[in-house]
Amino acid sequence: MTEALRFLFGGRARRRWIHLILGGALAVPYTLVGSVIVGPFTGVDNVFGSLPLQLGSFALGLPIAAVTSLFPLTRPLEVGAARALCGVEADLLAHGPARTRAERGRTAGWFTLHLGLGGIVSGMSLALPPFAVALIVLPLLSWLRGTPHGVPEFLDHPWAQALSAVAGLAMLPALAACAAGCGTLLARWAPALLGPTPEDRLAAAETRAADLAVRNRLARELHDSVGHALSAVTLQASAARRVLDTDPEFVREALAAIEDTTRRTVGELDAVLGVLRDGDGPGTAPAPTLAADLDGLLRRTRAGGQRVTASVGTDPAALPPLVSREAYRIVQEGLSNALKHSGEPVGLRISTADGHLEITVENPLGARPAPRPGGGHGLRGIADRVRLLGGTSHAGASDGTWCLRVRLPLKGSA
Template sequence: MRRALSPLLGGRARRRWVHLILGGALAMPYVLVGSVIVGPLTGVDDVFTSLPLQLGSFAVGLPIAAVTSVFPLTRPLESTAVRALCGVDGDALSHRPARTGAERARTAAWFTLHLGLGAIVSGMSLAVPPFATVLIVLPVFAGLRHTSLGLPHVLDHGWAPALSPVAGLAMLCALAACAAGCGALLAHWAPALLGPTPQDRLAAAESRAADLAVRNRLARELHDSVGHALSAVTLQASAARRLFDTDPEFVREALAAIEDTTRRTVGELDAVLGVLRDGDTPGTAPAPTLAADLDGLLRRTRAAGQPVTATVDADPGALPPLVSREAYRIVQEGLSNALKHAGEPVSVRIATADGHLEITVENPLGAAVPATRPGGGHGLRGIADRVRLLGGSAQAGVAGAAWRLHVRLPLTAR
């Protein structure tokens, strides 16, 4: 029973009914203004004694309401009321004042529709319940038939008084159905009349896409710089601890490498945080590139105890700055993965061929391929994002008895 009555008397239907009542309350001043116009034109002092004149005042007042809807706060206030009372998602509504002629026209159409339906439902809500109540109790209080309530004379004959409760209940149900239907109609039209324009949706989508791109870029930079540094420092510290008593010279080299790695990583972290603070303003340290920082990256990786063989058949200084920067991060991530998972000699080859920069990082597979740690895999995903943005290609996986990362970047990067 409750489920059957929910569309008519459920919580959402009641809130929409309240929204219509508010529309009726807002319509009253305009109806009064309409009566001031209709009264002198018809020569009637009190237009509210005549239903046709009341409807005429209502018809005159609605265009006036449409004109006043250009008030800047109309659109935000109506959107807030619709979101709170009609159950419409706030993202489907615009909460800023109307700026263009089309937005003002849609706001005027909505305001007129809200006040028009609200006035009708409000009038019914005032008139129908008392009359329906009288019909329901009429068989018990037969004397009501002879009062000045304006009851139809048909109720004085036959079985009509006994059926009057049914008519009363039917009127209440019809009122509830009318209110629910008008509320659903307003909820249906609200996104179209109060919602953002296609241009607004496109601008919002572009803004979200730009924010997401910045977040992904920062995530890649943090993962590649800080993640690589922490992996290298962990291995260097572990090796220094094991050889502390037997090889003091190696320990000194490891501590120097830890110092150099952390100092450099702090500089890179400052650059990334500068982007967070100031948008695209460069941070305190420039982004590392293949031309300027490849030798240091290989030296720090070797200091962590990882054997690395590097072959460079290209001129890093001749690479476009964007390609050089992204290529450095790709090599860094490949070496970082080898540090964390391989423990075997790593070979790095960098060459140019057919207008592309080719990067290959390869290491033999160990005795067992280590299980993927929870939340892992972000490094390869970051490489794929970098390569895709430059219009290149990347492949990573088992190749025979080795793990191989192969990347091709166009030298004329997009």
């Protein structure tokens, strides 16, 4: 019972009723235009004095409404009304004016349906309530008998009086049920007539995927560049603080490494933020590569007190630019993990074999600190980079040693 009352008189039903009333109001000028055609055709001066002629004018005005719905603002206005009053979710409705012939046709169908159902419900809302009240109170007005507009004689029978009151009472919920049903029908058809086409949904999905790819790329670049730099600076400052009074030369080297790291990170941050721009500006720093920046990366890592042995069995300058750039980030993240979580020394091997670039970072397992909130994205970032290049990666502990192995294909990488 509660559900039925909510369906007939709840807040959503009332808003949908208002939506239908607005449709009926929009149908009035089209009905007037229809009456201008029906009047001369039938030879009747007052078309609105006849219910059939009124309905004919209304029916003739609906095709005219369908034609005018081709105006570009029709669909945005109807979408806004359907979202606010019909309770249709925004994701199910299209945005902007109709552009294709199919979209304009569906908009015309929706506009005609809205005005048609709205005109019927509006007419019933104006006529039925006073008529129902009249049926309810009419048997009680016995003093009207014998007057020109008196009570019909058949209402003198008690059964007729009772049925008149019952009919009047039944008309009001029937009107509410009709309005609720028409509102539900419009809400159900709104996604089909005002919603995006499959092509629009595919384009929106591709746009979301592209945006997500950009966000993931930004997250990887920020994590690998800025995150590594902050970890390195922290360890370099900590090592310098410990030997401040006993090894001034090491402190000077550590401070120089901190200065170099921060200066370089500002340039890398500018390069990362260039992804957000329409194009890289003339002052944007280039992304670091294995060929140009591996020596500096090793020098800054060692300045923090970390012992790193590197074996490079290939010429980094001969690598494809994309592989060189991504390989630098992978080596950077591997060394950063060793700095933060593991013992020393760290062994780095870079070589080529069977058309692949092989990167191996090994170090003894040390006392691992408690993971920080939101951390643990480094290995995931490496896996994403490797997957995009079509390579393979493996990271894990074995016999007290943590090992990161990566294979990147060289062929087909520009």
